[in-house]
Amino acid sequence: MSLTIDKDDYIIVRHRKKPTLCFVLNAKSCRAVIEKTLQTDEPEHITYELEDVLCNVGPNPLDGKIYGCDVMPYKRTIETKKFGPILIFRDMEPKELKALQAAMKSVYAMYEKQASVDFLPLYQIHLCPKKGKYAGSYHAKLKVGEAFDIMKLHPDTFSDPIYNEYLIAHEFAHGLWFRCVPLNLRVRWMNLYQKRLKLSSVNEQHLADLCHEVVRYEGTLRDYMKEVAEDEEKLVIKEVLNYFKRYHVMSSDDIDLMLAHDSGKLADMWPTRAMLSETRPDISQYSLKNVEEFFAEAISYHFSGRILPKDVQKGIKATFLACRK
Numbered sequence: 652m653s654l655t656i657d658k659d660d661y662i663i664v665r666h667r668k669k670p671t672l673c674f675v676l677n678a679k680s681c682r683a684v685i686e687k688t689l690q691t692d693e694p695e696h697i698t699y700e701l702e703d704v705l706c707n708v709g710p711n712p713l714d715g716k717i718y719g720c721d722v723m724p725y726k727r728t729i730e731t732k733k734f735g736p737i738l739i740f741r742d743m744e745p746k747e748l749k750a751l752q753a754a755m756k757s758v759y760a761m762y763e764k765q766a767s768v769d770f771l772p773l774y775q776i777h778l779c780p781k782k783g784k785y786a787g788s789y790h791a792k793l794k795v796g797e798a799f800d801i802m803k804l805h806p807d808t809f810s811d812p813i814y815n816e817y818l819i820a821h822e823f824a825h826g827l828w829f830r831c832v833p834l835n836l837r838v839r840w841m842n843l844y845q846k847r848l849k850l851s852s853v854n855e856q857h858l859a860d861l862c863h864e865v866v867r868y869e870g871t872l873r874d875y876m877k878e879v880a881e882d883e884e885k886l887v888i889k890e891v892l893n894y895f896k897r898y899h900v901m902s903s904d905d906i907d908l909m910l911a912h913d914s915g916k917l918a919d920m921w922p923t924r925a926m927l928s929e930t931r932p933d934i935s936q937y938s939l940k941n942v943e944e945f946f947a948e949a950i951s952y953h954f955s956g957r958i959l960p961k962d963v964q965k966g967i968k969a970t971f972l973a974c975r976k
């Protein structure tokens with residue numbers, strides 16, 4: 652392959668049989684460093700063979716995947732005492748960085764005053780290009796009893812100061828949860844979360860009536876769901892579909908086939924019990940994902956000065972008190 656390679660290019664090299672992103676240090680002597688190891692204490696240097704170079708993505712590659720390699724070049728690290736090292740994997744306007752640092756400082760002050768900052772400094776904070784539908788994530792890891800937590804931030808932009816504060820307060824709340832909130836209070840948050848999920852059972856008669864209607868209907872179960880069923884009934888039908896999938900390993904096509912040719916058998920197999928779970932979001936829709944997100948949303952809403960439900964306010968008060976001890 653004839654390829655022009657220059658110093659400071661990123662290239663994908665077949666290294667130990669695997670495509671590997673490398674950063675070229677010296678094109679003449681074919682010296683490069685494995686990009687992934689650049690952020691570690693011991694960057695791994697290699698001498699590549701030209702025939703092993705799969706492609707050259709230049710000195711400033713876009714983020715993405717090439718040959719199955721994640722291309723998200725590491726740029727630099729900002730060392731901070733309070734928060735831990737901030738590793739940058741994206742272009743960052745000085746203005747954005749300033750806005751982010753200001754938000755981190757002000758959120759830190761709020762946590763320090765009201766709750767605790769014992770979960771800081773983190774092992775690493777990553778600033779990444781926009782990825783997926785969420786703006787951040789928190790990875791709690793213990794190695795030989797020590798915390799190696801990583802917070803990843805990947806919003807569209809860091810130029811919105813209000814959003815920065817919300818985002819950091821949310822991700823810090825995960826740190827607080829893992830490192831400072833005592834178990835008895837975690838249980839209290841589980842109860843607060845469960846209160847917002849309403850489980851109701853669908854009775855046998857209801858299910859029998861539905862079965863009768865579906866068998867009489869000229870069409871598939873999915874058509875029935877689309878054209879006849881009301882919103883509440885749609886949830887019941889979804890549960891019926893789940894039941895067939897789970898206990899009879901039947902797809903909705905299988906159900907429709909049986910409905911058309913042996914509806915009596917289908918009626919015999921029809922479920923006699925079903926549970927519905929309805930959510931009652933009173934913080935954010937996202938808060939109902941699980942108890943940790945519920946906690947993180949509550950805490951970040953609290954710090955942004957929004958009014959929270961009474962029981963949640965009390966939970967926060969008790970939690971902060973316990974964290975300060």
Ligand SMILES: [Zn+2]
Binds near residue numbers: 822943947
């Ligand atoms: Zn979260």
